[in-house]
Amino acid sequence: MMGGMTREEIRTTTAPTTRTEPRAHGPAGTGPGVRGPAGSPDAASPGETAPTRAWGPRLVVVGIVLAALNLRPAITSLGALLEEVRDGLGMSGSVAGLLTSVPPLCFALFGAMAPRFARRFGPGAVVCAGMLAIATGLAVRPYAGTTAGFLAATALALMGIAVSNVLMPVIVKRWFPDRVGSMTGLYSMALALGTSLAAALTVPMTDALGGSWRSGLVAWAVLAAAATLPWMAMARARGTVTTTDAARSVPSPRQDPDAPRITRSRTAWALAVFFGLQATAAYIAMGWMAQIFRDAGVPAGTAGLLLAVTMVMGVPLAFVIPRLATRLTHQGPIVVVLGVCGLAGYAGLYAAPAGGAWAWAMLIGVSNCAFPLALTMVGMRARTSAGVAKLSAFAQSTGYLISIPGPLLVGVLYQHSGGWGLPIALMTGLMIPQIVVGVLAGRPGTVEDEAARRAESRALSRAAR
Template structure:
C-alpha cells in the first residue's frame, strides 16, 4: 500500500508540474515577442489569456470526458497535449501560430486541472489539504521554472522559440511516469455509470456560483500579475532579467506557503479567516508596487497572499462534495467560469496600458479587484467552512 501511494503521489506531482510553464514562460519574453512579432500590448496579452480562457471554456468537457473514459486516462491524454502544444512553439515565426500553440497547450491544461481535484478526492480522501498543498507546490515550481529560466534560456540560445518550447520536455517525461505509475498502482482508467450520473455540473446551485466568483477573482489577480509584473518592473527602469527574477520570486515564495498551509489548516481549519488574511497581503503588496517600493519586496508580499488563496479556493468545492466524480464536476464548474473571469485580467491590463501608456492605473484596478474579491469571500465562504474536517479528524 505504501508503494502504491508513493507511485500515485509521484504521478500526481509530475502531472501538476506541467500546468503552468507554458503560461509563465511568456511573461519574461513578452517585450521580446512584441518587438519580434510587432504585437500591441493587448494582442500580446492573449498569449497568457488564451490558455486561461481554455481552462474556463473546456473544463466542463473535461468533467464529461472523465466520467466517460476515466479521469486517469483523460489526464494522461491531457499531458500529451500540453507537450505537443508547447513543443510546436519551436517552429513558430508568426503571431497567429504562437496563438495556436497557446490554444493547444491550453486545451491540455484545461482538461487536467479540474480532474486532478477529482483524483485527490478519489485516491486521497483523508489527506485532501495535504494533497492540495502538494498540488500548489508543484504548480508553483512549474511556474517558477517557466518564469525564471525563460529569459536566461533565450539569452544563451538567442532563440525565443527554443526558450518557449523547452518546457515540452517536462510533459514528455511526465506522460510515461503517469501511465506506468497508475498501471503499477492499479489505477482505474474507465468511467462508470455511477460516475456519469455525477458528471453534470452544478450550474443551478447558488453555492457553486459563489465559489466560482471567488475562484474567478482570485484567478484574475493571479494571471494579471503573472502576465504583466515583468513589463511593469521593466517600466520602472529595471532590466528584463531582473524583472523575470522578481516574477520567479513571486512564484517561489508560494512554495513554503503551500507547504505550511495544510498544517495551519489542520490546526485552524476555518477557510474564511485565512482567505481574508491572504487578500490583505495582496492589497499591501499592490500598494507597495504602486508607490514604487522595491519590486522584490512587493512581489514577496503579493506572493504570500496568492500562494495561499489558490489552494484555499481549490479546497472549497472539495469541501462541498462527497465523492471523486462530484468533486471533479464542482471543480470543473468553478474553474470553468472562474478561469473565463480570470482570463480577462491580463487583457484588461493590456488595454489600460495601450490607452494610458502607463501601468499606474492598472495597479489601481488590481487594488479595486482585490477589494471586490474580499466582499465575495465574505458572502461565499461560511465561517464554519472546513470545521467538519477537524471534527472528523
Template sequence: MALAAVVCAALNLRLVVTSLSPLLTTVGGELGFGAAVVGLLGTLPLVAFAVFGLVTPAVMRRLGPESTAVLSMLLTGVGQALRAFAPGTGTLLVLTGVALTGAALGNVVIPPLIKQYFPDRLAALSTVQMVAIHVGALVPPLVAVPLAEVVGWRFALGSWSVLALVAALLWALQRGRPHPAAAAAPTTAGPALARPIWRVGMAWRMALLFGMVTWNVFTLFTWLPTLLTDAGHTPAMAGSMVSLMVGTSLLFGLVAPTVTLRASNTFPVVALGLAGYAVGYAGIALASGLAPLWVLALGLGTSLFVVTMTMINARSTTPQGAAALSGFVQGAGSGMALGGPLLFGLLGELTGGWTASYALVAGGSLVAALVVAHAERTPRGVEAAAAGRPV
C-alpha cells in the first residue's frame, strides 16, 4: 500500500502544470486572458515550490508525514476538480494555486516517506519516484487536446483530480499502520553545519544552478505549446511535443544520476544538457518545421533537473547537511526562477514576437548556468564548505 501511495502521489507532482498548458489557448479564448496570464500561470508553480520548500518541514513536524501527504493530495485533487468549473480568470488562478500548494507539499514530503518506509531500497524507490513524476508530466499533454475535443476542456482538465484523491485515500489508510522496515533502519547522526546554510557560498551557487535549470523547465512547460502553435502547428501536435520532451528527459534521467555520481568533474555533464537547451531553443526559433528534432534536444536539457537534484544529494555527508542543502537549494532556486515564465510571455507580448524572450530569458539563464556549473565542477561537501575547508 505504501508503494502504491508513493507512486500515486508522485504522479501528481507535475500533472497540475502539464494538464493545463496544452489547453491554455482554448481556456484563454473562453475566459478572455492572454500572454500575461499564461505567464502568471507558469510562475505559480515556482511560487508554491519556493514557499512550501521552506514551510513543509514545519507542517510535517506538526501533522506527521502521512497526514501531510493526505493534506497534500487533498489540496491537489480539490484544486484540480474545482478549477475545471472556474467562471473567470481570477478563480482559475486561485484554484490552480490551491492545487499547486498541494503539489508543492508533496514535492517535499514524498522523499522522507520513501526513506521511512523503504530504508533498504532508497535507490530503487527514488528511481520509481522519478519515473512516476515524469509519467505524470508526460501523459496529460498527450491526451489533453484530443480529450477536450470530445468532452470539452472542463471535463478534460478536472478528470485528473481522481488520481490525487486516490493518493489521498491511500495515505489516509496508511496512517497508523506499522512499517517494520523503518523501525529496523539504523539511525545516522552527524554534526551540524559550522555556519548557517545561507552563509555558505557553495549553497548559493548550487541554488543559482538549480534556479536556472528550473527557470527553463517551467518556461517550456508553460510556453512550448504556444510557441509551436504560433509557428503553425496544431494544438494536438503542440501538446504531444510536451510529452515528447518529458519522455526524452525521462530516458536521459534514468542514466543521469549514475553518470553524475561517478563524474569527478560535473561540468561536462551539465554543459551537455545546457547545449541541448541552446540547440532546442535555436531550432524552434529558426526552423520550427523540424520541431520533433528540437524537442528531443530540449528533452536532453530538461534532464538537467535530475542532474541538479543528484548533485544536491551527492554534495553532503550527513543527514543534517543533506536536509539543509536540499531545502535551501530548492527553496532559493525556485525563488530565483520565479520570473522565467512570466518574463518570457511579457516580452513576447510587448515586442509582438519571441526573439527578445529567447535572447533574454533563455539565453541569459543558460549563460548564468554555464558559469555556475564551471565554478561547481568539482564535487564539494556542504559540511566542508561550511567549515571553510576545501575538498
C-alpha cells in the first residue's frame, strides 16, 4: 500500500503450541504463564484445547471491531438531533453546550480508572462491562424525562466508552504486539465508521420510526448490546484477555519497576496536550457542526449527511495513517498536513458555510484523523505493556480534561454573539498549538528511554557532588 511490505504484512500467524513452560516478560508485556496472542509461544493452560486457542485471537478481533463501532454513536447521534432534543427538553444554548462537554469530562474521569479496573478484573472483562454500560445508557436516556436524567444516562454510556477508549491500545499491544499499526488502523477505521453511520442514519431512521427523536436515539442501543456478545464469550473462555493472568499485562507501578513515571515525561505531556486539542476539535465538530450548517440554510437531513461526511473521512484514513505513522521515524509531517487541512476547512466554514459545505466537511474530516494518529503514537512512544497502559491512561485522561471547555465555550459564544464567527475563530486558533505539540509528540523515542535518561542524569549529578 505504501511501498515495500513491512514486518507486519509478511508475518505469518500460527496457533500457539501446548507447551507449558513460562515465557519471560517480553516487550509486548506478556508475563509468565499468560496465554498469548496468535503467533506467540506463550504457555497454554493444561485444560485449554487447541480450538479455543485458535479462535481466541479471531474473537478478539471481532470484539475490538464491534466495540470500536460503539465508541461514538452516543455522541454523533445526539449531534444530528441536538435541536430536537433541546426543544423537547427545554434546553438553553449554554446547557446544550454543557451537554456537548459531558463526553470529554466522563472520558477524563472514568478513563483514568481503566488501568486499575483492568488489573483487578482483566481488560476484556472491563470492556464487556463498558459495552453493557453503553447499551443501558443509550436505552434509558431518551425516556429519562428531564435534562438531569438525560445527562445522567448519557454519562453512564460515556463511562463505558471511556474505559474502552483507554484499554483498546493495551489489548492491541498485548494480543498483536508486532501488528500495532495494522490493528490500531482497523480499530480506528471501525470507530470512524460507527461515528459516520450514526451521523448519517440517525435523522432518516428517526423519520422511519415515526419522527420522534427518542426513537432515533434509542435505536443505537441495539448495536451496543450486540457488541457485548464476543466480550461475554471471552469472559467465559479460558486463555483469553479476560483471565486473571491477562490482568498482569496491565501491571501497576509497584509490580513493574520499569514502568515510567509518566507525569515527568515531556513526551507524555506533549502527547496529552495533542490528544486534548484534537479531541476539542472533534467534539466541537460532532456536537455543533450539523447546527452550523443548519443555521446557514442547509436542510436538517443534508446537515446530518455533511456531518457524516466529516466522520466517514476517517474510515479509510484511519487505516492508512497508523500504518504510515509506524513507517516514519518522526510523525510530525503527518501532524502538519492534518492541521493545514483543518485550518483550510475552518476558513471555508467561516467564509461560505453553505456554498462550499461539502468541501469544508471533507477537509475538517481529514483534520479529525489526528485521533488515530494520537492512538498510534501512544503505542509507539512506549516500549512495554506497563508503559502503554500508563501512557494511554495519562494521555487520554489529561487530554479529555483539556478538551472539556471547548464545546461548552462554543455554545456560550454562539448564544451571546448570535452567530458562528467567534466559535469558528476559536476552532481556528486552537489548531495552531495542536500542530506544535503534535510535532513534539511525534519525535522518536519512548517514555521508558526518557525515564532512563533522567535517571542517568540524576546519577551523574549526584556523582559530581
